[in-house]
Amino acid sequence: MRRRIEDNVALSLIWGGAGMTILFLAWMLWHILSNGLSHVSWEFVSSAYTTIGETSGIFSMIVSTIYMVVLSISIAAPIGIMTALYLTEYAKPGSQLVKIIRFCTESLAGIPSIIYGLFGMTFFVVTLGLGFSILSGALTLAILILPVIIRTTEEALIAVPQSYREASYGLGSSRIYTIWRVILPSAMPGIVTAVILSTGRIIGESAPVFLTAGMVTRIPESVLDSGRTLTVHLYKLTQELFTVNEWNQAYATATVLIILVLAINLLTKLIASRFNKAAY
Amino acid sequence: MNKFDVKELDLHYGDTHALKGINLPIPEKKVTALIGPSGCGKSTLLRTLNRMNDLIENVTIKGDVKLEGKDIYQDRNVAALRMKVGMVFQKANPFPMSIYENVAYGLKAQGIRNKKVLDETVExxxxxxxxxxEVSDRLNSPAFGLSGGQQQRLCxxxxxxxxxxxxxxxEPTSALDPIATHKIEELMDELRKKFTIVIVTHSMAQAKRISDKTAFFWMGELVEHGDxxxxxxxxVDERTRGYVNGDFG
Structure with missing residues (x-):
C-alpha cells in the first residue's frame, strides 16, 4: 500500500515536471506571438528602421543577424571540428595536450558572455583596429561558440562505432581517408546539431554583440561595417519603450526572432536527414 | 612454403603478458586455425599479423613477425601491409554505405577512380x-539491409x-546462425585455393571441418601446433588433449 502511494506521488511529480515545462514554453510562446504576430507584416520585415513615422521596419537587423550567423559559424566550425578530430582521432587519450585543450574549452564555456564582449571590444575593435563591425562581432562570437562546437562534435565522433575505424584501417586506408569517408559522414548529424546549437547561441546573444559590432541601424555594406542584430535591436527597443508603437515593435521583433530560430531548427534537421540518406 | 614466420614473439598489454614466446609458421594457401579458451591470446596473435594492435594504447611487442621473410614491424608502411593482409572481423562491420561502395572502398582509398576497374573488381x-x-540487382541499396550472413560475406x-x-x-561466424555459418565455411573452402587464411575460432568442430593446420593456445602460450x-x-600435450576432448574451455 505504501509502495503504491510512493509510486503515485513520484509519478505525479514527474508528470507535473514535464507538464510545467510544456506549460511554460506554450505560455511564453503564446504571450509573445499573441502580442507580436499582428504587428508582423511584409512591410515590417522588409523596410528600413526609422525613429519617425509608423512604417519603421527591421530589414537591416535581419540582414545583420544573417551576416553574423554565417560569419561566426564559418570561422568557428572549421576550427572546432578540427579540434574535435584532433582530440578523438589523433591525440593519445589522457595526454598532457588533451588535458590542456579540455581545460581551455571548459573554461571558455563557463565565462559570462559579456566578458567575451569586453575582450572583443579591446582586442578586435581597438587593438586590431577592426572597429565596431560585423567582423569584430563574428570573431568574438566565434570564440564564444567554440566550446559548444568542440564538445558536441567530439561526442558525435566518439559515438562513431570503433568497428568502422577497424574496418577502414584493416583495408589499408589512411587516417585522413577514414576520417573523410567514414567518420565525418557518420558524425554529421551530431555536427549539424552543434551548428544548430551555435546558431541559437549567436542569435540569442546581445551584450557581446553590441560591444563589438555596435548598434548602427543601416544595412552593413561589408563585414567591416557596424550592424545591429535582431537581439540587440530588441534590447535597444526595450530600453526606450515610450509609445504603444514601440511596444508593438518590440513584440513584433521578438516574434520574428522566435520564427527565425524555429525555421533554422527545422531547416538544419531537414539537411541532417538528407545527409543521412545520402550516405547510402 | 611459409607465408608468415612468427619467432619468439612476446606481447604485453600494459602489465599483462598476453603472448609468451610464440613460434609459429603459417603455411601459404592453407587454412590455419587458432583455437583455445577465451583470453588465451589467439585473437591477439591474429591482430599482430596485420598490426591491428597498433590501434591500441600501451602495447609492446618483442620478437619477429616475418611476412615472406620480411619483418612487418621493421617496415613502416602499415597501409601496404594491410592491403596484403586483409581482415574479417567477428561482427560483420559494413560501412553505412551502399553494397557497391562497401566493396569499392579499399580501391578508392588507394586512389583508384576508374569506373570500369571499380565495376569489374566489385563484381x-x-x-x-x-x-x-543475391545482390547484383541492388548494388546501390544500403549494406545494412542485408542479413547477418550476407553482411559477413560482404565484408x-x-x-x-x-x-x-x-x-x-x-571468429567470423560466431554471430551467425548454422545455415549462414555453413555458407561461409563453403566459401572458405573456395578461398583457400587463392589465399592464405588464418582463422580464430571458438568452435572446435569448425576448426576440424575447415582447417589444414591447427594451433592451440593456452594462457598466452602456444601449446601445440601441427596438422x-x-x-x-x-x-602431444596433456592440455591440448583436455581441450579438444571438451574437458574444459
Missing amino acids: TALRSAALWD IARTIAIQPDVILMD TEQVFTAP
Missing part, C-alpha cells in the same frame, strides 16, 4: 564471396577486393 569480389547472385568481398595474399578471420588431423586425434 569479381562479390562473385568470389558467393554474394553476387569478405570487401577484403577480397583489395587483392590481399592473406585473409585473417577473427589439424594430428592435433585433434593424437595431441
Whole structure:
C-alpha cells in the first residue's frame, strides 16, 4: 500500500515536471506571438528602421543577424571540428595536450558572455583596429561558440562505432581517408546539431554583440561595417519603450526572432536527414 | 612454403603478458586455425599479423613477425601491409554505405577512380564471396539491409577486393546462425585455393571441418601446433588433449 502511494506521488511529480515545462514554453510562446504576430507584416520585415513615422521596419537587423550567423559559424566550425578530430582521432587519450585543450574549452564555456564582449571590444575593435563591425562581432562570437562546437562534435565522433575505424584501417586506408569517408559522414548529424546549437547561441546573444559590432541601424555594406542584430535591436527597443508603437515593435521583433530560430531548427534537421540518406 | 614466420614473439598489454614466446609458421594457401579458451591470446596473435594492435594504447611487442621473410614491424608502411593482409572481423562491420561502395572502398582509398576497374573488381569480389547472385540487382541499396550472413560475406568481398595474399578471420561466424555459418565455411573452402587464411575460432568442430593446420593456445602460450588431423586425434600435450576432448574451455 505504501509502495503504491510512493509510486503515485513520484509519478505525479514527474508528470507535473514535464507538464510545467510544456506549460511554460506554450505560455511564453503564446504571450509573445499573441502580442507580436499582428504587428508582423511584409512591410515590417522588409523596410528600413526609422525613429519617425509608423512604417519603421527591421530589414537591416535581419540582414545583420544573417551576416553574423554565417560569419561566426564559418570561422568557428572549421576550427572546432578540427579540434574535435584532433582530440578523438589523433591525440593519445589522457595526454598532457588533451588535458590542456579540455581545460581551455571548459573554461571558455563557463565565462559570462559579456566578458567575451569586453575582450572583443579591446582586442578586435581597438587593438586590431577592426572597429565596431560585423567582423569584430563574428570573431568574438566565434570564440564564444567554440566550446559548444568542440564538445558536441567530439561526442558525435566518439559515438562513431570503433568497428568502422577497424574496418577502414584493416583495408589499408589512411587516417585522413577514414576520417573523410567514414567518420565525418557518420558524425554529421551530431555536427549539424552543434551548428544548430551555435546558431541559437549567436542569435540569442546581445551584450557581446553590441560591444563589438555596435548598434548602427543601416544595412552593413561589408563585414567591416557596424550592424545591429535582431537581439540587440530588441534590447535597444526595450530600453526606450515610450509609445504603444514601440511596444508593438518590440513584440513584433521578438516574434520574428522566435520564427527565425524555429525555421533554422527545422531547416538544419531537414539537411541532417538528407545527409543521412545520402550516405547510402 | 611459409607465408608468415612468427619467432619468439612476446606481447604485453600494459602489465599483462598476453603472448609468451610464440613460434609459429603459417603455411601459404592453407587454412590455419587458432583455437583455445577465451583470453588465451589467439585473437591477439591474429591482430599482430596485420598490426591491428597498433590501434591500441600501451602495447609492446618483442620478437619477429616475418611476412615472406620480411619483418612487418621493421617496415613502416602499415597501409601496404594491410592491403596484403586483409581482415574479417567477428561482427560483420559494413560501412553505412551502399553494397557497391562497401566493396569499392579499399580501391578508392588507394586512389583508384576508374569506373570500369571499380565495376569489374566489385563484381569479381562479390562473385568470389558467393554474394553476387543475391545482390547484383541492388548494388546501390544500403549494406545494412542485408542479413547477418550476407553482411559477413560482404565484408569478405570487401577484403577480397583489395587483392590481399592473406585473409585473417577473427571468429567470423560466431554471430551467425548454422545455415549462414555453413555458407561461409563453403566459401572458405573456395578461398583457400587463392589465399592464405588464418582463422580464430571458438568452435572446435569448425576448426576440424575447415582447417589444414591447427594451433592451440593456452594462457598466452602456444601449446601445440601441427596438422589439424594430428592435433585433434593424437595431441602431444596433456592440455591440448583436455581441450579438444571438451574437458574444459
